[in-house]
Amino acid sequence: MPRSETARGRCVTLHMVSSLDGFIAKKNNSVSWLDTPGSVYEAGVSISQQEAADFLKTIDCYVLGSRTYEHALELGWPYGDTPTVVVTGRKWPSARTSIEFYSGDLKTLVDVKLAPRYGNIWLVGGAMLCQRFLELGLVDEIKLTVAPVLLGEGLRLFGGSLAAGRWNLKNVVAYKNGFVELSYSAATK
Numbered sequence: 001m002p003r004s005e006t007a008r009g010r011c012v013t014l015h016m017v018s019s020l021d022g023f024i025a026k027k028n029n030s031v032s033w034l035d036t037p038g039s040v041y042e043a044g045v046s047i048s049q050q051e052a053a054d055f056l057k058t059i060d061c062y063v064l065g066s067r068t069y070e071h072a073l074e075l076g077w078p079y080g081d082t083p084t085v086v087v088t089g090r091k092w093p094s095a096r097t098s099i100e101f102y103s104g105d106l107k108t109l110v111d112v113k114l115a116p117r118y119g120n121i122w123l124v125g126g127a128m129l130c131q132r133f134l135e136l137g138l139v140d141e142i143k144l145t146v147a148p149v150l151l152g153e154g155l156r157l158f159g160g161s162l163a164a165g166r167w168n169l170k171n172v173v174a175y176k177n178g179f180v181e182l183s184y185s186a187a188t189k
């Protein structure tokens, strides 16, 4: 049974935006490549700010690594008041009441700490933490948004050696701005 259909109903979705050549960040951490306008893809869809906001309300909790956390703070905190868990071995000052810091076993984090409280859990980076979640079989769905740009160098989306495995394509959405969102669920175990 796919993990997303477990009795508790919780689903861990790994969401990342990648360049065409498989990078999620530039060496200098600039995110300008995410906004680079390309040619309009006429057959694509676009969503309104209201639709985007309504969708974000369906996310119960975010999980991120400490380097992504640092960058998110610099960018102006895109996760609002949604509960957020930052995985880190370091001590951090409390920046917002919605943020908790976690150090320890990741399976315990998901199964014991998060699953009883949250259904729709979004793992939003970075590469290191996503890699670890995948290695541990803690990801139920992958939502990969591919940006219409080659970066040439940077931080690889899936850098290390992951166990081979099939994923089921569930949905494809092409946007007018040339971004393509690919949704996969974990194959039956």
Ligand SMILES: NC(=O)c1ccc[n+]([C@@H]2O[C@H](COP(=O)([O-])OP(=O)(O)OC[C@H]3O[C@@H](n4cnc5c(N)ncnc54)[C@H](OP(=O)(O)O)[C@@H]3O)[C@@H](O)[C@H]2O)c1
Pocket (backbone or CB within 6 Å): 015, 016, 017, 018, 023, 024, 025, 029, 064, 065, 066, 067, 068, 069, 071, 087, 088, 089, 090, 103, 104, 106, 124, 125, 126, 127, 128, 129, 130, 132, 155
């Ligand atoms: N394009 C996208 O969609 C996207 C999404 C997210 C992030 N990013 C980018 O990716 C970069 C950050 O990614 P990253 O791979 O360098 O770092 P990361 O995964 O965000 O954070 C790594 C840190 O998380 C903590 N950590 C990871 N696994 C752990 C574990 N098993 N136990 C305890 N702590 C653990 C450690 O923190 P401590 O060192 O504090 O112990 C580790 O140094 C940034 O440039 C960010 O902007 C891009």
